[in-house]
Amino acid sequence: FLASHFTIQAQDPLPSWNDGPAKQAIVEFVQKTTTEGSPQFVPLTDRIATFDQDGTLWVEHPMYSQVMYCLEQVPAVVKAKPELKNVEPFKMVLTGDFAVIAKLPKKELIKILEATLTGMSVEQFQADVKKWLATAKHHRWQRPYNDLTYLPMQEVLEYLRANGYKTYIVTGGGQDFVRVYAKQTYGIPTEQVVGTAGGTKYGYEKDGKPFLTKEPRLLLNDDKAGKPEGIHLMIGRRPHAAFGNSDGDRQMLEYTKAGDGARLCMLVFHDDADREYAYGPAQGLPATKVGAFTQALYDEAQKDGWTVISMKNDWKRIFSFDE
Amino acid sequence: FLASHFTIQAQDPLPSWNDGPAKQAIVEFVQKTTTEGSPQFVPLTDRIATFDQDGTLWVEHPMYSQVMYCLEQVPAVVKAKPELKNVEPFKMVLTGDFAVIAKLPKKELIKILEATLTGMSVEQFQADVKKWLATAKHHRWQRPYNDLTYLPMQEVLEYLRANGYKTYIVTGGGQDFVRVYAKQTYGIPTEQVVGTAGGTKYGYEKDGKPFLTKEPRLLLNDDKAGKPEGIHLMIGRRPHAAFGNSDGDRQMLEYTKAGDGARLCMLVFHDDADREYAYGPAQGLPATKVGAFTQALYDEAQKDGWTVISMKNDWKRIFSFDE
Ligand SMILES: [Ca+2]
Ligand SMILES: [Ca+2]
Structure with missing residues (x-):
């Protein structure tokens, strides 16, 4: 009683979220994993949360x-x-x-x-x-790409970090690409960005200064099964929370959910053509090649106890520049 | 004057080190990179230090x-x-x-x-x-392997961490192997162990539970040029301090030293047959296949301003169980 009373009293950590099952799932997960004495308490060193980027933290349409x-x-x-x-x-x-x-x-x-x-x-x-x-500017909003991050997800990143979670990006995008702006955009340092990665080659400039050249040799295709594999390679422990938005995140969520104790698995569902985009093909929304969310994924979410976030219903605001 | 005065007054962070150029190099590096207003001040987020393991943090002879x-x-x-x-x-x-x-x-x-x-x-x-x-026990000391870590290096790890440095192991050894005990032995979590890494394969048990299988496919040979490549892959930033003990660490130290501002590069030299082992072939010590420290490396250290740590002269105690 005291714990939940305190939370009602405290400032809302997720002000851009409407009250509903998605917001509730996040708050309950944080409370039960960070309250000393809770049967589902997670020690500080095990608090790992992973986030897909494109379509989960920022806009991915019409093209990554x-x-x-x-x-x-x-x-x-x-x-x-x-x-x-x-x-x-x-x-x-x-x-x-x-x-x-x-x-x-x-x-x-x-x-x-x-x-x-x-x-x-x-x-x-x-x-x-x-x-x-x-x-560079996104054609629809005529704004820099890193203005187009989802405010509700930024709040989740902050909220988890404020509760001792180490937040990682686990993206199919290029690791070197995302690392350039991850700190500034999401508050996430380079070493907490896991992405599709190629090899590099060590060499020397004429003056003897060593440098690394980016090679086409693929080390990690950080998509689908590559996501848990990348998590093992780069983090070495199973996350307690994982967030995605497409079939490429299925294995990451399965892997996260299969751990002991409390696990939070969430999928952002783009069902808001007015404020952002609407695509599935789950639930009859238009199919897409960029970030497809199939009905099979939707069904697995229901069956495995993952939470589907409805952009339309769960998010009060989408971008920080929204009214 | 005040800063160095304070340090003299404060408790010695490196009690197992004899006074000398090696200890001095470490203390000066920490002071100048962590004192606000110092021209070589390093912001908290850039404080990365990398340590080879075998022969640098623990005994590697007669065999890894x-x-x-x-x-x-x-x-x-x-x-x-x-x-x-x-x-x-x-x-x-x-x-x-x-x-x-x-x-x-x-x-x-x-x-x-x-x-x-x-x-x-x-x-x-x-x-x-x-x-x-x-x-398992080491044949010479009849002690568990993780008793055989070097106390002076444990002090360096602690001292750097107490000053905001994130400490990483960057080892030619297997990443999955070292991660098992790195937390307990060195206070280093799995995600801060970079090592030779193979691929894994995602699959499902009969009950549907997902798991990863270790594959013989090599992703990263974290030795020689593989060390800076591994640092780029797993950390994404250049370290400010790097510690090694053999030719396998040469490129890591070069890469570290080539960055701007203050950089600390150190090599542990095993010149103490009585208390541990003596091997080179640098400086006329016996050659070895396990952790060779060549004269070329020794010469490059002198030329590039890296510090060679003499186990015999710089270390008061080697193991925590020493008298
Ligand atoms: Ca995505
Ligand atoms: Ca070594």
């Missing part, structure tokens, strides 16, 4: 931000290597016609990703991403 | 502890697969004749490593290592 980065880097790539000007898919991307570019076959897209994500030094890549982020 | 683990697991492996009883190298290892076993060619040793480090679930492996650690 990292893909936008790669496409928008193409002019610079062609400037450095003019021989690519008339070579596909570079030629087509240079037209800037996004309706056409959106239909690039995966094989062609990979050529763009390789040309813009590998071959340069780690420092050069970081500088390029930083520069892009400072000027 | 993990290799001892693998060899001592062979009877259990053969019990589970009796057909291996008469197959080399298992047959030879079963004799328990360590003089012979020590001469196993690398190709044969790898068969032992694969059989004892891969193929099982992550949980099973952790349980096996835990069980081994509780009973």
